[in-house]
Amino acid sequence: MTHRAPTTEDIIAPAPNRPAIPDKVALRRQLLAMRRAITPEQKTQWDDLIGQQLWQWCQRQQVPSLAVYAPIRNEPDLNATLVRLHQAGVQLCLPVVQQADSPLAFAHWSPQTAMTRDHFGVAVPAYPQWCPLPEYVLIPCVGFNAARFRLGYGGGFYDRTLAAASHPVCSIGIAYACLAQEFEAGEYDVALSRIVTEQGTC
Numbered sequence: 473m474t475h476r477a478p479t480t481e482d483i484i485a486p487a488p489n490r491p492a493i494p495d496k497v498a499l500r501r502q503l504l505a506m507r508r509a510i511t512p513e514q515k516t517q518w519d520d521l522i523g524q525q526l527w528q529w530c531q532r533q534q535v536p537s538l539a540v541y542a543p544i545r546n547e548p549d550l551n552a553t554l555v556r557l558h559q560a561g562v563q564l565c566l567p568v569v570q571q572a573d574s575p576l577a578f579a580h581w582s583p584q585t586a587m588t589r590d591h592f593g594v595a596v597p598a599y600p601q602w603c604p605l606p607e608y609v610l611i612p613c614v615g616f617n618a619a620r621f622r623l624g625y626g627g628g629f630y631d632r633t634l635a636a637a638s639h640p641v642c643s644i645g646i647a648y649a650c651l652a653q654e655f656e657a658g659e660y661d662v663a664l665s666r667i668v669t670e671q672g673t674c
Contacts, residue, residue, distance in 0.1 A: 499623065500615070503614050503651050507648065507651065510650075515548075515549075521670035523553035525673055527556060530557060533642075536562065537564070537607070538563070539609040540565070540581065541611070542595035543612065544594055548648065563606075568596050576629050579597045580603050586599060605637055606641075607642060609641055611643055612624075616667055617655055619657070622661070631662045642666070645664040645667040645668065649669040
C-alpha cells in the first residue's frame with residue numbers, strides 16, 4: 473500500500489474543557505447491558521459488516537499501519553478483517569497498559585504473535601516488540617454521541633494517549649450503531665476522528 477498521512481479531514485482536535493457528566497457510570501452500565509443483550513447471531517452479522525466497512529475505509533485511506541485491539545466484554549470482534557489487513561501488508565499493533573494514569577504503549581502484532589493476558593484480562597503480546605504510536609488507531613467504544621465523543625470504561629487510557637501524541641493521529645471508534653447516545657463530553661475527553669459501525673462510517 474502507498475502511505476498517505478492523515479489530513480485535517482481525518483483529525484479532530486482535542487476537546488475544550490467541558491463539564492463533568494454526573495450520570496456517566498449509570499450510562500456506561502446501561503450501554504454495557506445493551507451490548508450483552510445482542511444475540512450471538514446478530515453480533516456475528518454486525519461484526520462482519522463493521523469489518524467490511526473498516527476494510528474499505530483502510531483501502532481508501534491507504535493506511536500503512538494501524539493500532540487495533542483485542543476485544544473484551546462483547547466488543548466487536550474484527551479478527552477476520554485484521555488477518556486480511558495483515559495479509560495486505562498493513563502493519564498492526566496492540567495497546568498495552570504499562571502503568572495507571574499514563575498513555576498506552578504499543579507492541580507489534582500479527583496473527584502468529586504469542587499472546588498472554590494482562591492484569592485487566594486483556595490479551596497482549598507475550599514478548600512485546602515495542603513500536604511508536606501509529607497515525608491510525610482503532611478505539612472500541614462503550615457508547616458514542618453525534619459529536620464523535622466516546623464513552624469508554626472510565627480508565628482514560630485512550631484519551632491520555634491521544635492528548636500526548638507527538639504527531640497527528642486519526643482515531644477510529646468501533647461500535648454498534650445501537651449504542652449511539654446523547655451525552656456531554658467530560659473535561660478530558662478527546663473527540664474521535666471517525667466512527668465505524670455496521671451501518672457505515674461517520
